[in-house]
Amino acid sequence: MIKSRPRHVTGAVVAGALLAAGIAISAAAATPDLQGVWKLAAPTKTLKPVSGSVPFTAQGRKQYEENKRLQAKGDYDDYDITLSRCNNAGVPRLMMTPERFKIWQRFGIVTFDFEWNRALRQIDASGQPPREDMLGRALATTMTGTSKGHWEGDTLVAETTNLSDRTLLDDLVPHTQDIKVIEHLRLVDPDTLEDRITIDDSAYFKRPWDAVLTYKRQPAAVFPEDVCLDRVQAHQAAFPSR
Amino acid sequence: MMTEFVWRSGFKRLVLAGVTVLALGAGGAGAQILVIQPPIVLTPADTLVSELPPPQPGVSNATPLAADAPMPSADPRDLGGTWIHDQALAFRMQRDMYGVLVPYNMDGAKVLERRVVSLNKGAPYTNASATCRPPGPQWQRDLNMPFQIFQSPDVIEFVFEEYHGRWYVIMDPAKAPPPRQKEYMGYSVGHWSGDTLVVESSGFKQALWMDVDGTPVSANGKLIQRIRKVDNADHAPFLEIETTVVDPTYYTRPWTVVRTFAWQPALTSFSEYNCEEQIGDPTVDADAGLIPEPKD
Amino acid sequence: MTHRSVFHRLGLCVAAGAAIAAAPAFAHHSFNAYDMSKTETVSGSIKEFRWGAPHSSMVLIYLDKDGKQQVMSVVSGSPLAFSKQGLAPRDFHRGDKVTVTYHPNTSGGPGGAMASLTLPDGKTYKDSEAAAAAPGAGPAPPAGPPQK
Numbered sequence: 001m002i003k004s005r006p007r008h009v010t011g012a013v014v015a016g017a018l019l020a021a022g023i024a025i026s027a028a029a030a031t032p033d034l035q036g037v038w039k040l041a042a043p044t045k046t047l048k049p050v051s052g053s054v055p056f057t058a059q060g061r062k063q064y065e066e067n068k069r070l071q072a073k074g075d076y077d078d079y080d081i082t083l084s085r086c087n088n089a090g091v092p093r094l095m096m097t098p099e100r101f102k103i104w105q106r107f108g109i110v111t112f113d114f115e116w117n118r119a120l121r122q123i124d125a126s127g128q129p130p131r132e133d134m135l136g137r138a139l140a141t142t143m144t145g146t147s148k149g150h151w152e153g154d155t156l157v158a159e160t161t162n163l164s165d166r167t168l169l170d171d172l173v174p175h176t177q178d179i180k181v182i183e184h185l186r187l188v189d190p191d192t193l194e195d196r197i198t199i200d201d202s203a204y205f206k207r208p209w210d211a212v213l214t215y216k217r218q219p220a221a222v223f224p225e226d227v228c229l230d231r232v233q234a235h236q237a238a239f240p241s242r
Numbered sequence: 243m244m245t246e247f248v249w250r251s252g253f254k255r256l257v258l259a260g261v262t263v264l265a266l267g268a269g270g271a272g273a274q275i276l277v278i279q280p281p282i283v284l285t286p287a288d289t290l291v292s293e294l295p296p297p298q299p300g301v302s303n304a305t306p307l308a309a310d311a312p313m314p315s316a317d318p319r320d321l322g323g324t325w326i327h328d329q330a331l332a333f334r335m336q337r338d339m340y341g342v343l344v345p346y347n348m349d350g351a352k353v354l355e356r357r358v359v360s361l362n363k364g365a366p367y368t369n370a371s372a373t374c375r376p377p378g379p380q381w382q383r384d385l386n387m388p389f390q391i392f393q394s395p396d397v398i399e400f401v402f403e404e405y406h407g408r409w410y411v412i413m414d415p416a417k418a419p420p421p422r423q424k425e426y427m428g429y430s431v432g433h434w435s436g437d438t439l440v441v442e443s444s445g446f447k448q449a450l451w452m453d454v455d456g457t458p459v460s461a462n463g464k465l466i467q468r469i470r471k472v473d474n475a476d477h478a479p480f481l482e483i484e485t486t487v488v489d490p491t492y493y494t495r496p497w498t499v500v501r502t503f504a505w506q507p508a509l510t511s512f513s514e515y516n517c518e519e520q521i522g523d524p525t526v527d528a529d530a531g532l533i534p535e536p537k538d
Numbered sequence: 539m540t541h542r543s544v545f546h547r548l549g550l551c552v553a554a555g556a557a558i559a560a561a562p563a564f565a566h567h568s569f570n571a572y573d574m575s576k577t578e579t580v581s582g583s584i585k586e587f588r589w590g591a592p593h594s595s596m597v598l599i600y601l602d603k604d605g606k607q608q609v610m611s612v613v614s615g616s617p618l619a620f621s622k623q624g625l626a627p628r629d630f631h632r633g634d635k636v637t638v639t640y641h642p643n644t645s646g647g648p649g650g651a652m653a654s655l656t657l658p659d660g661k662t663y664k665d666s667e668a669a670a671a672a673p674g675a676g677p678a679p680p681a682g683p684p685q686k
Contacts, residue, residue, distance in 0.1 A: 077524050085522025088514065104392050104401075107312060107324070109510040111390065113401055113408075117518070118376075120406045124511050131511050135591030136618025140627045142514040166519070166586070177628075222397055222410050222418040225425035229374060229522055364571040364644040513591075520588055520595060525609045 032154045034103045034110070034185060038193050038215035043098035043240075047170040047197070050210045054173060060204030063174040071172065080168055082239045086117060086228035088143035089239055090167035091160045091181055092197050094121055095213055098240045100221065103193075110149065110156065116239065117228040123158040123183075125149035141177045143167050155186040169199065176203045191217040285494075287351035288343055291336075294358045297455050300331030303386050304504060307477055311507050314479050318437040318471055321398065324510045325481050325503040326388040332499075334358070334455035339484065339500040349538065350458055350492025357456030360533060367535040369451045374405070374517035376426035378450035379443055379465060380485055382407045384501060388509035398432060398439070403512035411441050420445060428465075439469040452487070463489030472502075479505040572641040572651040574672045581637045585609060587630045591616040596630075596652070598638060610649035612640050614665055623663050634658050641668060 049055075056064060070079045077084035082093070089097070099115040108126025121144040124130075130138070130146075138146065141164040149158035160181040169175055179201035188194045193215040200208040232238050264276040284292065305328070314323050334354075335344055346354065360367050370377040383389070387404040396417050400409040411432040412418045420429045424447040432441040443465040450459040459465070466486040473479040481503040488496045520526075582600030595613050602608045614620075617627060635658050642650040653672075655663045 081519065081522070084524055086518040087522065088516045088518065104390070106322070106390065106392075107507045107510045111401065111510075111512075113399075118406050118408050120401070120512065120514075122511060126511075128508070131509065131513075134618075135616040136621055137513055137591050137616075139617035139621050140589030140594075143516055143519075144514050220394065220396070222399075222412065223408070224421055224423075225376065225408070225427060227375060227426065229518060232522060366571075523597070525597075526611070 031105065031108075031151060032156070032187070033105065034156065034187065034193060035105055037100055037102050037218040037221055039100045039218050040096065040098055041192075041214045041216050044096065045171040045240075047092065047096065047173060047199075047211045050212055052209075055206040055209055057202075057204055057206055060174065060201075063204065064172060067168070067172045067174060079174075080171065081166060082168070083171075084232075084238070086232055086238050087166065088119055089116075090143035091121060091145055091147065091163060092183070092195075092199075092211075093167060093170060094119055094144070095195055095197070096170060099226075100218055100223065102223075115223040115226060117226050118223075120144075121147070123147040123149040123156065125151060125156060125158075138162065141165070145181075155184050158183045158185065174204060175199070175201050178203060188214070193217070284343075285346075287346040287348045287494075290348070290351040291346055291354055292343070294355060295362055297332075297334035297336070297358075300329075300333060300386075302328060302330045304328040305506075307505065308508060309477075311505075314471065314473065314505055319434060319439075320393060321391045321439070321469065321471055321481065322393045323505060324388055324390050324507050326506050326509055327384055327386055327501055328504045328506075329502060331384060331386055332453055334453055335457045335499055338497045342497075344457070345494045345497055347492060347494050350489075353458045353492065353538065354456060356536070357451075357458075361455065365533050367456070368532040369456065369535075370426060370448070371405070371451070372532055374521035376405060376407055378446065378452070378459070379409050379427060379430065379467070380450070380452050380459075382409060382427070383483065383503070384453065388506060388512065389503075390510060403509075404515055405517065406515050411439070423447075430467075435468075437470060439467075441467040441469065443467065458492050459487055459489050460491035462491060463487065466496075481505075571644055573644050574641050574651075574668075576642055577639050577653055577672075578642050578650070579637065579639050580610070581635070582610075584630060584632055584634045584636060586632060587627070589617055589627050591618070594620075596638070596655075598636070602648075608648060612638055612649055612652045614652035614655070614663075615667060619666070620663060625657075625661065625663055629657065629661070641672070 054060075054064075067079045070076070081087040082089045088094075094101075094112070094114060094116075097114055097116045097119075101115060102113040104111040104113060108124070108128065110123040110125055112121045112123075114120065124147060127150070141162050143164050143166065145160045145163035147158050147160040149156050151157070160183070161179075163175070163177060163179050163181065165175060165177045167175075179199065182198040182200065184194075184196040184198075186194055195213045195215070197211045197213065198208050199205060199211070228238050314320070337343055357367055366372070371381060376382065382402055382405065383400075385402075385404045387402065389400050389402040389407075392399045392401065396412075396414045398411040398413065400407075400411070402408070407427075409427055409430065410418075411430045413432050415431055424445050426447045428443045428447075429445040430441050430443040432439050434440075444463075446459075446461050446463070449461045450463070451457070452459055464487075466488065468484040468486075470482050471479065472482055482500065483503065484498050484500045486496050486498040487493065580598065580600050582598040585597040585599050588595045588597070593613055593615055594617070595611050598610050598612060600608055600610060620626065637656040639653040639655075640650040641653060642648075651668050652663075652665045653668050654665065657663075
């Protein structure tokens with residue numbers, strides 16, 4: 001059994017430790033602290049279900065097989081625009097980056113700050129109403145969708161909807177714009193972060209299914225400026241970059 | 243245009259756009275007004291830029307801070323939080339913070355001229371912003387979109403909504419030396435001077451457009467930013483950033499502009515910015531249909 | 539298959555002339571790069587629709603005058619502009635056969651700024667900002683959302 005020692009963003013002792021590690025301090029009191037620099041413990045291009053295989057519907061399987069066919073032909077822009085044009089990898093695929101990311105927590109907003117292409121995603125656990133949307137942005141899907149979160153004990157529970165169907169769940173698995181992605185993020189121990197991802201998309205999957213990604217804490221760092229478009233122009237790999 | 247009041251014994255001095263106005267005496271009916279205007283000598287470069295078609299006016303998107311909004315740290319050296327340039331965007335800088343014409347030399351004036359002309363012809367030159375590349379620290383900050391600051395003793399990181407941009411201010415260069423390959427945002431080193439953060443940015447990967455119309459800074463140019471947090475207990479804290487441009491390639495001397503950035507925690511939740519979907523489209527030219535700029 | 543078209547200019551869509559300078563700059567897109575005095579028509583199928591604010595762009599597969607398959611980009615307004623005419627992103631699918639009228643790029647490359655769009659089910663959309671910027675239009679309608 002893994003004993004976890006919960007970290008909380010409160011108190012001068014914790015604050016001092018965070019300062020020494022070069023990590024910014026959140027203003028929130030008594031909210032678990034997931035902040036730091038993180039990296040996948042075991043790089044993978046495939047989002048593996050916790051048990052069994054991906055439970056495709058007939059429609060989902062058909063689109064998946066089509067993606068495999070296009071991949072074999074090298075027609076990347078026809079199914080994986082992250083690979084072909086550095087499109088934001090979206091949720092949950094950004095969480096599968098083999099490179100580092102930082103987590104910041106401020107005003108109830110959790111910001112994921114990725115080394116890959118300086119990508120960003122956020123989880124809004126502030127409980128505040130959404131920002132004024134004067135141009136109707138929320139009417140259209142986006143790659144990272146809308147992520148609403150709340151804390152349950154030491155776990156950040158986030159639900160992401162309004163996801164564009166122009167992304168893949170990993171390097172092949174498709175989804176629709178009706179997908180709901182639920183994440184449970186928590187520290188398994190002070191240096192290990194776990195993201196348990198639940199995929200719920202009934203058009204493509206017969207039932208919701210889970211995958212788990214595990215990250216190890218890294219030293220504080222200044223990420224080199226990654227401009228994915230420059231790499232693609234130089235005919236190098238887009239995602240991941242290595 | 244900035245104005246400056248300097249009080250000296252017996253008289254007031256007002257400097258407005260390079261013109262000095264003296265009010266002698268105690269004021270009221272007995273005051274005498276003396277206007278001292280140094281002869282304004284326009285160089286050929288000044289004339290060239292002054293005769294260009296005027297820039298677009300910007301519009302402020304300032305909104306008041308919510309009554310119950312969290313406030314910044316009381317520590318003047320803690321810049322952490324969410325900020326936004328909510329004043330009218332300067333589409334072309336034209337004058338410095340004192341209202342004096344930006345001191346172009348002829349090379350700089352010609353670069354600005356060709357950029358403005360190309361814009362007005364509907365055939366603009368390639369620039370970082372239009373090709374989904376990092377636009378350099380000034381343009382990145384000046385856009386009317388929010389950014390967050392995360393601060394530690396070794397590094398201050400700015401995270402921007404627009405262009406999903408980043409700007410790192412290195413406080414301890416021993417721990418983060420210049421990168422092997424130059425970066426679009428350059429390499430920025432900061433130190434505290436009292437409660438002002440002084441940041442020198444240099445080593446840019448390519449020349450910068452400082453604004454929409456293309457006020458130029460060469461790749462060898464340097465920006466010196468003086469950043470301070472201001473809280474006048476009026477529920478409207480802001481950051482003030484003076485940027486001094488040091489670039490003998492295009493200017494006859496250094497010159498400075500100033501911007502203010504309002505504290506706005508409510509804008510911490512960013513909109514997604516994904517220019518790559520469009521610019522990375524393999525069926526589109528790498529320069530996104532823009533005209534490559536002639537090399538100087 | 540390459541084409542040149544000017545879109546997402548400068549990453550910041552700026553108002554073009556005095557007529558729309560009064561409203562917030564971020565709410566508009568510039569029509570400098572398009573020949574507003576001309577309107578062309580094309581029929582083709584949607585390759586992709588890139589939704590954004592202040593503007594979106596539609597990529598269309600069409601046949602050129604030699605019968606060769608080509609691709610063009612046509613710039614249009616935000617999701618809000620479409621929703622005001624009863625259209626949502628869900629109404630647009632890859633492969634949909636559409637007819638588009640547009641003001642061509644001044645550069646001469648294929649594509650331009652959308653004037654109107656007709657969907658397979660007959661639903662239409664008219665870009666009100668393009669209509670206001672075209673010569674012979676009346677005063678510009680209030681652009682962007684109503685002020686508080």
